[in-house]
Ligand SMILES: O=C(O)CCC(=O)C(=O)O
């Protein structure tokens with residue numbers, strides 16, 4: 146996969162703002178997102194104490210009784226609890242907003258474990274706050290890579306995050322074998338991490354599906370529909386799916402999703418003769434509302450052009 150989807154190393158050196166290696170990394174990220182809609186982040190700052198507990202607590206969360214899991218509240222961005230739907234019988238998910246903030250983690254933990262679960266709270270908060278840092282860094286690098294850095298602070302100030310835990314039962318269990326059907330995310334950026342069971346596949350520019358290989362410090366960073374709109378269509382939302390082949394293994398993954406709570410303006414730096422304006426400014430939340438009203442399979446294709454294309 147490394148030859149197909151670029152791997153970008155986030156080290157202290159490459160992420161020190163305005164060094165030569167920073168500018169090079171900004172450029173690499175923009176190139177990767179324009180060509181593939183995604184890249185693999187090798188995140189050196191993601192220490193073992195952040196990563197080791199996350200899949201253990203994911204298991205604990207899914208082991209809770211159904212009537213507890215459904216307490217996870219829906220939000221403007223996502224459903225709280227994703228049950229085993231008939232079309233995706235092996236998949237189950239739980240989302241919660243604002244996990245990068247300790248109070249939101251405490252609230253969610255208390256909802257799931259009224260008598261407390263400090264281990265879950267600490268693991269979710271440490272994970273989400275570390276990945277929020279990565280998301281902010283990538284966003285800044287994308288903005289600066291396009292010479293639109295001056296808009297980054299206001300974008301970041303109006304960014305909300307959702308942490309999603311996903312569990313995929315073993316292939317064949319309960320008579321099902323459907324996982325995540327191919328789709329684009331409705332996010333600005335999505336950052337995905339998985340346990341040692343492969344399953345995530347992304348479509349490259351040449352229409353080929355490539356499998357993301359699990360590794361404790363690797364993250365798949367993908368552009369969502371909102372990033373495609375913001376970039377005036379220069380970045381394509383990443384088309385991806387999940388297909389678990391490894392028998393007898395349960396797959397857990399953790400997604401970290403960013404959404405803009407305000408209006409997304411298309412920077413004038415991204416519009417020129419070679420790139421005429423393709424998108425109108427839009428509210429990310431209104432786009433989500435529009436998307437939720439769409440029925441059927443068209444939902445799986447990127448809808449941003451339909452929503453606010455010029
Ligand atoms: O489980 C994964 O790796 C992918 C999850 C995904 O595509 C999603 O939640 O939108």
Ligand SMILES: [Fe+2]
Nearest residue numbers: 328329330385
């Ligand atoms: Fe997705």
